[in-house]
Amino acid sequence: xAKLLLKLQRYFRRKPVRFxxxxxxxxxxxxxxxxxxxxxxxxxxxxxxxxxAAAEGPGLPYLGVMQLSRGFKAAATMPAGGRRHGPWFxxxxxxxxxxxxxxxxxxxxSRALRGRSGREKEEDRARYIGCYEDxxxxxxxxxxxxxxxxxxxxxxxxxxxxERGYLYAGLEFGxxxxxxxxxxxxxxxxxECNMECKGERSNTCGGINRLSIYRLELAQESxxxxxxxxxxxxxxxxxxxSIALPTSQLMLNMSVDKCVDFCTEKEFPxxxxxxxxxxxxxxxxxxxxxxxxxxxxxxxxxAAEEFESCGSAEFLLVYQTQVQDNxxxxxxxxxxxxxxxxxxxxxxxxGNTWARHLIELATGFYTGSYYFDGSLYNKGFKGERDxxxxxxxxxxxxxxxxxxxxxxxxxxILLIRNPYKALMAEFNRKYGGHIGFxxxxxxxxxxxxxxxxxxxxxxxxxxxxxxxxxxxxLVVHFxxxxxxxxxxxxxxxxxxxxxxxxxxLLCVEGQKDGNFKRSGLRKLEYDPYTAEMRKTIAxxxxxxxxxxxxxNLSGVPEDYYxx
Numbered sequence: 345x346a347k348l349l350l351k352l353q354r355y356f357r358r359k360p361v362r363f364x365x366x367x368x369x370x371x372x373x374x375x376x377x378x379x380x381x382x383x384x385x386x387x388x389x390x391x392x393x394x395x396x397a398a399a400e401g402p403g404l405p406y407l408g409v410m411q412l413s414r415g416f417k418a419a420a421t422m423p424a425g426g427r428r429h430g431p432w433f434x435x436x437x438x439x440x441x442x443x444x445x446x447x448x449x450x451x452x453x454s455r456a457l458r459g460r461s462g463r464e465k466e467e468d469r470a471r472y473i474g475c476y477e478d479x480x481x482x483x484x485x486x487x488x489x490x491x492x493x494x495x496x497x498x499x500x501x502x503x504x505x506x507e508r509g510y511l512y513a514g515l516e517f518g519x520x521x522x523x524x525x526x527x528x529x530x531x532x533x534x535x536e537c538n539m540e541c542k543g544e545r546s547n548t549c550g551g552i553n554r555l556s557i558y559r560l561e562l563a564q565e566s567x568x569x570x571x572x573x574x575x576x577x578x579x580x581x582x583x584x585x586s587i588a589l590p591t592s593q594l595m596l597n598m599s600v601d602k603c604v605d606f607c608t609e610k611e612f613p614x615x616x617x618x619x620x621x622x623x624x625x626x627x628x629x630x631x632x633x634x635x636x637x638x639x640x641x642x643x644x645x646x647a648a649e650e651f652e653s654c655g656s657a658e659f660l661l662v663y664q665t666q667v668q669d670n671x672x673x674x675x676x677x678x679x680x681x682x683x684x685x686x687x688x689x690x691x692x693x694x695g696n697t698w699a700r701h702l703i704e705l706a707t708g709f710y711t712g713s714y715y716f717d718g719s720l721y722n723k724g725f726k727g728e729r730d731x732x733x734x735x736x737x738x739x740x741x742x743x744x745x746x747x748x749x750x751x752x753x754x755x756x757i758l759l760i761r762n763p764y765k766a767l768m769a770e771f772n773r774k775y776g777g778h779i780g781f782x783x784x785x786x787x788x789x790x791x792x793x794x795x796x797x798x799x800x801x802x803x804x805x806x807x808x809x810x811x812x813x814x815x816x817x818l819v820v821h822f823x824x825x826x827x828x829x830x831x832x833x834x835x836x837x838x839x840x841x842x843x844x845x846x847x848x849l850l851c852v853e854g855q856k857d858g859n860f861k862r863s864g865l866r867k868l869e870y871d872p873y874t875a876e877m878r879k880t881i882a883x884x885x886x887x888x889x890x891x892x893x894x895x896n897l898s899g900v901p902e903d904y905y906x907x
Contacts (some may be wrong), residue, residue: 350871361653429433461651470502470513470558475537477529478516478555485514485524485555486611488668491724493519495543498558506560508666514557515549518542520741525555525609548902556847557684573604573615578642581618581658582631589616589625597648604665613669613854616660617653623660626669627850634830635660641900663852668716672705672851681735684754689737692799693770694761695822698740700725702825703739705852706833707842712737714744719777738840739866745806750813757836758810760888761822762904764873764883771795785825796877804884811891823901829853 382399442872478484487510492500501521505513510523518539537556550556582588591610595602598620607615607624616623627633639653642661646654655661688703690696697720700711710727712734713720721728727737739757744750761769771792772821775782786792810817818839825832830849837844873881882905889899 347466361417374603383865386609386845445557447578470560471557471566473512473527473557475513475532475534475550476527476555476557477532478522478550478553479516479529480553480676481526483522483524483670483673484527484529484561485510485512485522485557486667487525488527488666489520489522489673491520492722493542493724494522494718494722496549496557497541497544498547498549500543501549502558502560510560512557512559512807514555514745515541516555517552518549519668520550522555524611526602526611529555545718571599573665576614576633576662576664578639579616579631579633579635579660579662580637580653581660584630585623588628588630593622594620595622598622598654599646599648600652600654600661600663602648603654604663608665608667611667613665613667615663617646617655617663618660619654619656621648621657624849626671627854629846631848632830632850633853647733650709669854672708672855674708675704675710676708676725677730677736678738679709679851682738685733685735685751685752686739686839687753687756687814688741688755688759689750689756689806689810690743690759691761691763691765691766691770691803692743693768693773695769695825696743696759697725699757699759699820699825700739700741702829702833702852702856703836705855706837706849707738708844709738709841709842710736711877714742714749734750738842743806745802745809747809747813748811751815753815755816755839756810756821757812757839758807758814758817759822759825760807760819760900763884764802764904766822767796767799767881768872770799792872793874794876796873796881800877800881800884803881804887808891811895819897821901823903829856 345548384896385597476484485487488505488508490504496515497518498515501515502513504521505523508523511525512523512527514524516522519542532554536554537551539546539549539551541547548556549684586592591607591612595606595608598617600617602621603617604615610624612624612626614625614626614627625631635658640658642655644656646652653661688696688699690699704711704725710730711725712727712730712732714723714732717725717728732742740753742749742753750756771786771862772781774795775786775791782791816839818835820832820836830853833849833852834844837849885900885904889904893899
């Protein structure tokens with residue numbers, strides 16, 4: 345035996361590579377045996393949990409420890425009392441706390457079972473109704489909606505819908521949340537709701553064109569609220585009022601709240617008060633809400649509220665409810681590759697993201713980007729991930745201003761904004777995010793002067809370069825888009841070569857803000873622009889104004905000058 349060991353020792357001294365190879369194979373084989381012993385136990389069956397002691401057997405001292413560690417990990421992931429939920433749910437559940445402790449995390453069926461058991465535990469907060477069909481053109485839940493392709497959870501969707509007073513919350517495609525007061529579709533198979541929530545892998549958030557719907561059980565009916573309705577103005581009664589506003593009800597004790605609540609329950613975005621009659625409908629060519637009347641014509645006191653106006657039979661007082669107008673919410677990629685690349689060009693801070701939102705609603709097609717912004721993709725701009733030359737999007741966002749980059753596009757919508765507002769908006773975005781604000785220290789520190797010195801000249805050169813090198817450039821001023829959205833959006837859609845019906849554009853007017861329109865610039869206690877800054881920027885404004893007029897275009901709006 346000693347001679348054999350000596351021969352092996354001499355052999356491996358001459359061949360060290362073979363020695364280390366055999367050693368590695370030996371260690372690998374040992375690791376596989378160890379792993380196999382750890383995962384060869386029986387799966388835990390609900391109702392008969394295995395204790396660590398029961399898991400141990402002769403010659404397998406580590407098996408029980410491994411099963412205990414896996415159980416501890418699962419317990420750490422999901423607290424014993426279930427997820428935290430808001431105070432607006434009833435507490436009526438009598439389900440056992442250990443329901444659904446299965447370790448089977450495999451295919452869609454196991455995920456659906458796991459999701460169902462989670463839903464049963466949550467019946468004290470929101471009752472799971474089932475899996476339902478959905479359609480992008482005719483939504484099952486027709487209230488508010490929002491997307492988050494990174495952090496969507498069941499609770500977040502339920503919470504947002506409940507805060508706005510909706511009866512139902514539905515999740516789709518793992519990341520989309522829809523609210524409503526009525527379910528307007530038929531049931532689907534539970535196996536079709538098979539997509540995990542993007543922000544919560546342990547729960548199911550619908551599927552492709554399939555909604556996982558919950559009924560929100562509020563503690564008190566009086567807690568239900570419909571959110572703040574938006575006042576649209578006083579309008580003359582349309583000629584075909586029964587067609588323009590198809591649903592109505594006589595209300596002898598009329599008030600704004602009663603009419604808004606009635607139209608919200610009937611799933612209409614407009615509530616029109618006509619004396620003692622409440623009318624509901626959509627903005628349409630019969631009732632476009634473009635010609636406001638003097639509000640004094642609608643100043644007729646409500647029967648139930650002394651200090652409210654309720655309009656009259658001839659002049660309607662119109663409010664926009666929290667119901668989302670879904671006639672313009674369906675979006676998709678182009679069915680065939682685009683023949684031309686159209687740029688949506690702007691200086692940063694000029695409202696490009698807001699313009700993209702409007703274009704997507706007006707055309708029904710996704711917009712793309714020269715860059716990639718994950719936060720925009722997560723909020724529903726699905727064209728953000730496509731390469732800008734893919735040809736699948738209706739137009740391409742860009743802030744580029746070089747000749748080579750500009751000449752790569754076949755046509756362009758050039759969005760121009762007041763430089764004073766654009767610079768402040770981009771500064772806010774840079775230091776506070778897409779809808780946030782820069783801190784006071786940034787405005788007072790060295791960041792703001794350096795920013796203006798670098799970015800103000802770019803505001804001018806960006807416009808000048810696109811006017812010089814761009815092909816078929818349509819100039820749109822941000823201020824005109826805000827003031828007369830319908831007309832300006834018609835111009836933009838026409839350049840894109842898409843026929844958008846008037847009703848769809850009217851729908852866009854009601855959904856115009858979107859998720860990425862900053863709610864007005866935060867008022868500073870002082871003017872951040874010094875006299876020297878204003879003098880420099882005024883020179884850039886005059887240069888751009890002259891360049892526009894040289895091409896027989898209207899110059900910059902008048903409000904660019906007074907500072």
